[in-house]
Amino acid sequence: MENLVLASAVTPGRYCFVLSQEDNNGIKTMPHNRCQSTSPKFSWFRAMELLTARGPFKAEHYHGDVKVSRSSTRIRTFARRLLKGLFQRSERSSVRLSPMSPEQHRSDIFSSFRTKLAPPPPKRKELSKHSQIGRECDSVKSAHINLLPCELLVEIFLYVLPEKHHTIIRPCTRYPHMTLSQVCHHWQDVLVSTTALWKSFSVEEEEDEEEENKRLKRIIDRTLGRSRARGASLKGLTQFWFNCLSPAEYAHVAIESTSRSVVPVLTKNLGRCGDLMLRIDKSSAKDILSVFSGDTSSLRSVAVSYYRGEKDEAKVIYEEIMNNQALLDSSRWQHLTRLLWFCSLMPFALLNVSMPQLMYLTIESIVTLDEILVFMSRCPHLRVAELSDLRIGQNLPVNMQLVLPWLHTLNISCRKGEDPLDALDHFTLPTLSFLTLSSTLPTASPRNYRAISGLCARSACRIDKLYIHDYLPSTDAFAGYLTHPFLQTIEALRIVAYPIRDRTLKLLKYSSGNGRCLLPNLRDLDLHLCSTTDGLVADVVASRWRQDDDEGNALARLQEVSVVFDEQHNEKLHERDEMVLKSLSEEGLPITLRSRACPTYRPSIN
Incomplete structure (x- = not known):
């Protein structure tokens, strides 16, 4: 044929x-x-x-x-x-x-x-x-493409958009909208008329060094002039994007630190933005942050980030934030539902701002526990809180409690060797179901497992997902988590350690002979990074997958497994594990296997 x-x-x-x-x-x-x-x-x-x-x-x-x-x-x-x-x-x-x-x-x-x-x-x-x-x-x-009906063209246009429909517009790049418009006038008219195509965009300067983009840049430079062409083009494109946006829609806009020229246009149209993402640096912080002087009543999500650099740069950005009165005005944030802050420092003045409708909070900055408790107390509708660099301190009163009735996801990470469990003593969370605890520095001190008991007893909550990223001594081996009576309801477990040892996995293995069963509801298991006896991981997974129905046990069957093995010097240390897990995958269990070398900074306490 x-x-x-x-x-x-x-x-x-x-x-x-x-x-x-x-x-x-x-x-x-x-x-x-x-x-x-x-x-x-x-x-x-x-x-x-x-x-x-x-x-x-x-x-x-x-x-x-x-x-x-x-x-x-x-x-x-x-x-x-x-x-x-x-x-x-x-x-x-x-x-x-x-x-x-x-x-x-x-x-x-x-x-x-x-x-x-x-x-x-x-x-x-x-x-x-x-x-x-x-x-x-x-x-x-001829079979002309402009004979296609509008409804079908819209489907085609939506299909060729970038993932998440977030288009990056640059002055020298043929992004899909401009490329498609050059086919024929019919396509151009349909493009401009389809407001769904113009909802999300990111304004960036050209940084790609490909030959084609270099050629396009030279063409525009010769046509419009070198110094002003990019700024004028960016401003024109940004305003054009807002013009194409339906009055009933809100734009999702991302601004790079190199695109400060569009700030006047964005400030003018800020009342038509629903989501705003800003990336700043030392030289652009003042100009880009001035966008908040516009109408912020329509904003529902704000994300601010900057490239982590020298301490002097962080200090300059911190000062610019503190001097921005519009950003620190509580009356401007009465409708904000999502705040993402990806900066090394969290200005204390911003933590004093009231955001009563806030539901999703992500802070990847240094913040103390007492500061965040005060800030979150002004957010009664909070549902998700992610704190990536929490400093707990030693002087907090024990009776300092924060009640958040709707918070179902809590992520606490400590980067200075502190125990993230200590923070739980100050929360009451009746709807908590997803708990992430992380400590990225090794420690020899025991964990405060009593804090879990206190939290669950006060809140009467049921924790379904538990993610642990920790360095623990071999004598602990996560036994405090896996054997805790208030954590036996867990359905999804993820352990990240450097490395995971035999004792941890033996706690997870189901033995029908003695009827011993920890975490009977476990369905999703993620182990990263396993340095165990070859075959032990496979035995644990098989014991929770292959079950004898005649025994009548109440153990849940695994539904998904992800394992990262520790391989060093290109040696296969887990050949039997991989062979058995492949067999289980053929039986229908979704399994993801990876191998990587364990970091050279393994804590000596193991």
Whole structure:
């Protein structure tokens, strides 16, 4: 059978659109190992664009292992069949366009980009070749891409957008919206009219050093001037994006530290933003943070981060934050529901700001326990709290309690060797179900396991997920967690240690002989980093997967397993484990196996 492969139209499963000589029913999808690993979204767009190309249709014909490029009228027949199938599909589509104002349709952004970025005309010696191709194409009725209905085009456009529909706009990059607009005027009109395509964007300066981007940068520099072209282009593109946004929608915007030129435009349109992400550095902090002088009433999520650098840089940024009165005004944050702070320091003045509607809090900054308790007390609707560098201290009164009735996820990480369990003495959380405890420095002191008992007794909560990242002496081996009576309800367990030893795994192994069973509800198990006797991990997993129904035990079966083994000097230390786990995977248990070297800074206490 002879196959004709149209361009490189690769679908997510590495499939090509294939036309078979022996198949009269139209289009098939067949696996093809020779498909290039290009992005499926842009390959699909390129395949659609080729349907009206004025050049020859290129195809790859495989005869055995030999690849032959060819041009054939059969592909034009294929194009018409493809369009017929697309028209039939569009009749069942439910996508609708959002109305746009005439002013937005008259925008000349697309036309200006088409003029600036258009490729040079073909040289004179190539004209005869192109004329011949044009005559050949005219002999067959064309299948124009602009005949596709709007509903189907919208589906195509949504498909070629980047993941999470978050488009990065740069002055010198052909991002999907601009590329698609150059196919025809019909595509351009549909693009501008589809407000869902313009909801999320990130403004960044060009940092890619690829040759194509260098060439585009030179073109714009020559056309608009070197120093002002980028700033003017970024501001124009940002305003154009807001113009295309539906009045009923809120934009999701991300601003890089190199894009301070768009701050006036963003400040003007801040009332149309729902999510705002800012990345700052020492030189741009003042300008970018001034965006909060705009209308913040529509903001529901704010994320601020900067590249961790020298202490002097952190100090400058800290001072700029403290001097920003708009950022520290509580009246501006009455509707904020999500705050993400990825900076080395958390200004104490910001912790005094009231955010009564806050539900999700992530602080990856140094913050003391007493400060965060005061801040969280002003957030009665808090549901998720992640504290990545908590300093507990020694002078907190024992009776200092914080009650959060809706908080179901708590993540506490201590980076100075402190015990994260000590923080639990100051919380009452009736709906807590997901607890993460992390201490990233080795310690020889015992953990305060009584804090778990106190928390669960006060809160009457049921903990379903427990993630532990800790350095513990071999005499402990996480036994305090695994044998704790208030933690026997756990359904998902993740242990990260350097490394996990035999004693820890033996506690998890189910033995039907003595009826001993810790964590009877365990379904998801994640072990990272195992340095155990070969075969022990497999025995633990098998004991919780292969069960005798006649015994009538109440042990839950594992549903998912992830294991990271410690391998050193390219030696296979867990061959039996891997062999048995592979067998269990073939029986239907989802298992993820990885290997890596244990860090050289293993704590000596093990």
